[in-house]
Structure formats: structure tokens, C-alpha cells
Amino acid sequence: MKMIAVFAWLVLGVLPAQAGYAQAPVAVASKVHYELIGRYDTARLDTILSSELAAFMASSTTPRAFVGKFARAKYGVRLYRVTYASVVPELGNRPTVASGLVAVPETGSHGRQTLPVVSYQHGTVFDKAWVPSQPENSAETRIMIAAFAAQGYVVIGADYFGRGVSDLPDSYLVKASTQQATTDMLFAARDVLGALDVTPGKLFVSGWSQGGWATMVFLQKLEQLGIKVTAAAAASAPVDLYLMTNRWMNNPQPIDPVYLPGCTALQLFAQQYYLQAPGLAASAIRPELLAWAAGLYDGSVTWEAFAAATPSKLGAFIRPEFAASGLTGQTPYWRVLQDSQGYRWKSVTRLRTYYGGRDEVTPEYIGKLPVATQALVGGAAAQAIDAGADADHRGVFVFGVLDQKLWFDALLD
Structure with missing residues (x-):
């Protein structure tokens, strides 16, 4: 620890x-x-x-x-x-x-x-x-x-x-x-x-x-x-959050940092709360890791505990079918990311x-x-x-x- x-x-x-x-x-x-x-x-x-x-x-x-x-x-x-x-x-x-x-x-x-x-x-x-x-x-x-x-x-x-x-x-x-x-x-x-x-x-x-x-x-x-x-x-x-998140989920690279699962957990739960999209996080995060992700988001789990208990690679953290949905970008979540460009x-x-x-x-x-x-x-x-x-x-x-x-x-x- x-x-x-x-x-x-x-x-x-x-x-x-x-x-x-x-x-x-x-x-x-x-x-x-x-x-x-x-x-x-x-x-x-x-x-x-x-x-x-x-x-x-x-x-x-x-x-x-x-x-x-x-x-x-x-x-x-x-x-x-x-x-x-x-x-x-x-x-x-x-x-x-x-x-x-x-x-x-x-x-x-x-x-x-x-x-x-x-x-x-x-x-x-x-x-x-x-x-x-x-x-x-x-x-x-x-x-x-x-x-x-x-x-x-x-x-x-x-x-x-x-x-x-x-x-x-x-x-x-x-x-x-x-x-x-x-x-x-x-x-x-x-x-x-x-x-x-x-x-x-x-x-x-x-x-x-x-x-x-x-x-x-x-x-x-x-x-x-x-x-x-x-x-x-x-x-x-x-x-470009849509392109960035797609790259993270669908085209992983050796250089990817170990904290991408944490960043993704925060993003999913934030969109779920602020856009009132119940079940978004559960549809994206592998079920055995969902509680850890929820705890990181609400502050009941520290970064250290989350990192020790969850995979360092985003592909092992996210459901593959959710990642695949980003390739066409037609679901509400991905459309929100497209609208969030800066x-x-x-x-x-x-x-x-x-x-x-x-x-x-x-x-x-x-x-x-x-x-x-x-x-x-x-x-x-x-x-x-x-x-x-x-x-x-x-x-x-x-x-x-x-x-x-x-x-x-x-x-x-």
C-alpha cells in the first residue's frame, strides 16, 4: 500500500x-x-x-x-x-x-x-x-x-x-x-x-x-x-472527448497510463448523474468492478485502494460491447461526448x-x-x-x- x-x-x-x-x-x-x-x-x-x-x-x-x-x-x-x-x-x-x-x-x-x-x-x-x-x-x-x-x-x-x-x-x-x-x-x-x-x-x-x-x-x-x-x-x-475516449477504449497503446480506468469511472458516473442517465455506468463497467468505480467517484474509495483492486488497462475495465458502441457513436452517451467538444x-x-x-x-x-x-x-x-x-x-x-x-x-x- x-x-x-x-x-x-x-x-x-x-x-x-x-x-x-x-x-x-x-x-x-x-x-x-x-x-x-x-x-x-x-x-x-x-x-x-x-x-x-x-x-x-x-x-x-x-x-x-x-x-x-x-x-x-x-x-x-x-x-x-x-x-x-x-x-x-x-x-x-x-x-x-x-x-x-x-x-x-x-x-x-x-x-x-x-x-x-x-x-x-x-x-x-x-x-x-x-x-x-x-x-x-x-x-x-x-x-x-x-x-x-x-x-x-x-x-x-x-x-x-x-x-x-x-x-x-x-x-x-x-x-x-x-x-x-x-x-x-x-x-x-x-x-x-x-x-x-x-x-x-x-x-x-x-x-x-x-x-x-x-x-x-x-x-x-x-x-x-x-x-x-x-x-x-x-x-x-x-x-474532442468522443475521439479521445474512443482511442482509449478501442485502440489501446502501450503508452497508456494506469489511471485511465479511474478517469473513465469518473467520466461515466459524472455523465450518469448530471445528465440523469440511470444505469449508464453499469452498462459500461464490468460488473465485478462497478462498486470500486462507484466508490472512487463518491469518495468512499481512495485512489490508492482503487488502483490496487482494479486492472490498470482500460480494456479489462470496460465491457467490450460498450467500447464497441463508440465506433458508430449513435447511443446517447457517445452523442453527449460529441457535443462536449471544446x-x-x-x-x-x-x-x-x-x-x-x-x-x-x-x-x-x-x-x-x-x-x-x-x-x-x-x-x-x-x-x-x-x-x-x-x-x-x-x-x-x-x-x-x-x-x-x-x-x-x-x-x-
């Missing part, structure tokens, strides 16, 4: 939680509250991008590729947990409460200041506490804080419905709920920043893995609302996507789809950037963070 726990730490980027400091929540708008949960000084921020980054990359194909690549921290950063009211579109706009993070650099400025904002959408997690609003449990969030907030950007991040303080089941890869959670988090963050004497400057959006897809569907929603985004970036983004519209926002030659989750073809689509329909400038022939899933993320920092900086003037 200890070896499994260590493996999960390396794969998922989890670091042990530490207690923040308590502060009574402050109300800043109708049903928006924030509380100071901690502070990273410059020494800690430099540690995040040195020894903690090394731990995050230890299981990667390129464990030392980014040693010494990040700038030293300019500012300390204050960390705020935000709770805000939202609604669940798939459930008739049922009211709910969600949470997220606002990380504000301590620039030393007196009075109101204007700072650029990066909204970061996090990747797949198997525990509701491994989220931005609990940054000690989220290595990817800490990396974004150290790379951007320590250099003068505000960093915000939604936990998504079913994660953080939410009492809902996980909304994993559920499109409208993801758009709602991220959009309402942006509005809530603006209220919080106003109370902290910060005027939001240019807006950037970024995400990795699940968060790369979330970034793209969030961007689509922002453009529909007429909210200007200066630039968008998506690393290892499974923007790239098939004409965008007005400049975009960079990132892919790698050894990415075990998102193939190069999927990573390039948004760029090819924008070229086809005459959308905004878009560029697909190769993180390298040896870059795996984590390597693509860190490569993207470094590139985005330089790119976003160049767009501030």
Missing part, C-alpha cells in the same frame, strides 16, 4: 496537506465570500519551482528538463479561498455553492493597483481536496502560483462542481457545468479583487489535461458572453496549444485540433507548439507554463 501511495503522489502531483491560517470569511457581494488561507513568501515560491518541481517531475520521461529554467520569485503571494453561488445547467439551473482560489501578489503598491489575471483550470484529480482552493494538495496549482503570481499576475482557479467545498458529485468533463463553474468563479474573483483594492487587468486563460479541455469550453463561453480574453493556452487538452467554433482569441511526443494521455493529433480548426474557419491566430519528442504529460504542462509566461508578458503592453 505504501508503494501505491508513493506512485499516486508521483503520478497525480499530490503533496501532503498543511494547515493554512484561519480567518473568518468576508462577504463581498451577494453570496460571494473569501478568506485568507495562507501566504507563500519568496523563499517558499522558489522552493516550489526547484525541489517541489523536481518531485513533480520525478516520474516523468524528462525529469530534469526544467531545472533552473524558472525566474526567482519577485513577490510573496497571499492565498484566498473563495466560495460563490452558482447553478447547475444540466439540472435545470439548480442553485449550488462552489469554491476556488484567488492568489494575489504582494507587490508593495499602496492604494488600488491594476494587475493581469490568469485563470488556471486544473487537471484530473481523484479526491475533492486536490484542488486550487487547497493549494498544498495541488502541485500544478502551486507551480502556476510560483510561475505567475510571484511575478505579478493574479492567479485564479475554480475547483469545479463536486470538488472543494461543493456538496455535489464530481462534474468531471461535464461541459455546461464546467463552463458555469469557471465563469461564475471569474465573476466572484472580480468581486474579491475589488475588495482587495485590485483592478483586474488583461485576462488570460490556461489549463492542462482535463483543465486544457475546461479552458477551451470556458473560452467558448466567455466569447459567447462578449468577455475579452487576451490569450488562451491549453496543454495536453483532450478537446474546439469547433470560430474563435476571436489568440491561442497556443501544447503537445508532446510521449504524452501518455493526449496524442499529438488531438492536441493540434483547435489550431487546425481555427485555420480552417478563419479564426484568430492559433499555434500548436511541440514540447519535444520525449515530453510526456507532465513535461508538456511545465513546458507550456514556461512558454506561456513569456508569451503573456509580451502581450501586456
Whole structure:
């Protein structure tokens, strides 16, 4: 069990939680509250991008590729947990409460200041506490804080419905709920920043893995609302869930990661709940594994226990007849996945996507789809950037963070 726990730490980027400091929540708008949960000084921020980054990359194909690549921290950063009211579109706009993070650099400025904002959408997690609003449990969030907030950007991040303080089941890869959670988090963050004497400057959006897809569907929603985004970036983004899931189920590869059964369990149960499709998970998952999958989804089974009790190959986890149904895509589940794409519209926002030659989750073809689509329909400038022939899933993320920092900086003037 200890070896499994260590493996999960390396794969998922989890670091042990530490207690923040308590502060009574402050109300800043109708049903928006924030509380100071901690502070990273410059020494800690430099540690995040040195020894903690090394731990995050230890299981990667390129464990030392980014040693010494990040700038030293300019500012300390204050960390705020935000709770805000939202609604669940798939459930008739049922009211709910969600949470997220606002990380504000301590620039030393007196009075109101204007700072650029990066909204970061996090990747797949198997525990509701491994989220931005609990940054000690989220290595990817800490990396974004150290790379951007320590250099003068505000960093915000939604936990998504079913994660953080939410009492809902996980909304994993559920499109409208993801758009709602991220959009309402942006509005809530603006209220919080106003109370902290910060005027939001240019807006950037970024995400990795699940968060790369979330970034793209969030961007689509922002453009529909007429909210200007200066630039968008998506690393290892499974923007076409129908193609991606089909590849996983019907064309397995030696490179496939051991956590695909866990990802698939979350997705199936999330679609079952939010789209009110009873029996979906049972129709897809082999019966002897269904209870383990349900437990992972509802949080009663840890990732470590699930991984120890279930196959590491998706083909041994999913019913073969269910996988075969994806080849034609005519059942309700597969049609929902087709409708959940995050790239098939004409965008007005400049975009960079990132892919790698050894990415075990998102193939190069999927990573390039948004760029090819924008070229086809005459959308905004878009560029697909190769993180390298040896870059795996984590390597693509860190490569993207470094590139985005330089790119976003160049767009501030």
C-alpha cells in the first residue's frame, strides 16, 4: 500500500496537506465570500519551482528538463479561498455553492493597483481536496502560483462542481457545468479583487489535461458572453472527448497510463448523474468492478485502494460491447461526448496549444485540433507548439507554463 501511495503522489502531483491560517470569511457581494488561507513568501515560491518541481517531475520521461529554467520569485503571494453561488445547467439551473482560489501578489503598491489575471483550470484529480482552493494538495496549482503570481499576475482557479467545498458529485468533463463553474468563479474573483483594492487587468486563460479541455469550453463561453480574453493556452487538452475516449477504449497503446480506468469511472458516473442517465455506468463497467468505480467517484474509495483492486488497462475495465458502441457513436452517451467538444467554433482569441511526443494521455493529433480548426474557419491566430519528442504529460504542462509566461508578458503592453 505504501508503494501505491508513493506512485499516486508521483503520478497525480499530490503533496501532503498543511494547515493554512484561519480567518473568518468576508462577504463581498451577494453570496460571494473569501478568506485568507495562507501566504507563500519568496523563499517558499522558489522552493516550489526547484525541489517541489523536481518531485513533480520525478516520474516523468524528462525529469530534469526544467531545472533552473524558472525566474526567482519577485513577490510573496497571499492565498484566498473563495466560495460563490452558482447553478447547475444540466439540472435545470439548480442553485449550488462552489469554491476556488484567488492568489494575489504582494507587490508593495499602496492604494488600488491594476494587475493581469490568469485563470488556471486544473487537471484530473481523484479526491475533492486536490484542488486550487487547497493549494498544498495541488502541485500544478502551486507551480502556476510560483510561475505567475510571484511575478505579478493574479492567479485564479475554480475547483469545479463536486470538488472543494461543493456538496455535489464530481462534474468531471461535464461541459455546461464546467463552463458555469469557471465563469461564475471569474465573476466572484472580480468581486474579491475589488475588495482587495485590485483592478483586474488583461485576462488570460490556461489549463492542462482535463483543465486544457475546461479552458477551451470556458473560452467558448466567455466569447459567447462578449468577455475579452487576451490569450488562451491549453496543454495536453483532450478537446474532442468522443475521439479521445474512443482511442482509449478501442485502440489501446502501450503508452497508456494506469489511471485511465479511474478517469473513465469518473467520466461515466459524472455523465450518469448530471445528465440523469440511470444505469449508464453499469452498462459500461464490468460488473465485478462497478462498486470500486462507484466508490472512487463518491469518495468512499481512495485512489490508492482503487488502483490496487482494479486492472490498470482500460480494456479489462470496460465491457467490450460498450467500447464497441463508440465506433458508430449513435447511443446517447457517445452523442453527449460529441457535443462536449471544446474546439469547433470560430474563435476571436489568440491561442497556443501544447503537445508532446510521449504524452501518455493526449496524442499529438488531438492536441493540434483547435489550431487546425481555427485555420480552417478563419479564426484568430492559433499555434500548436511541440514540447519535444520525449515530453510526456507532465513535461508538456511545465513546458507550456514556461512558454506561456513569456508569451503573456509580451502581450501586456
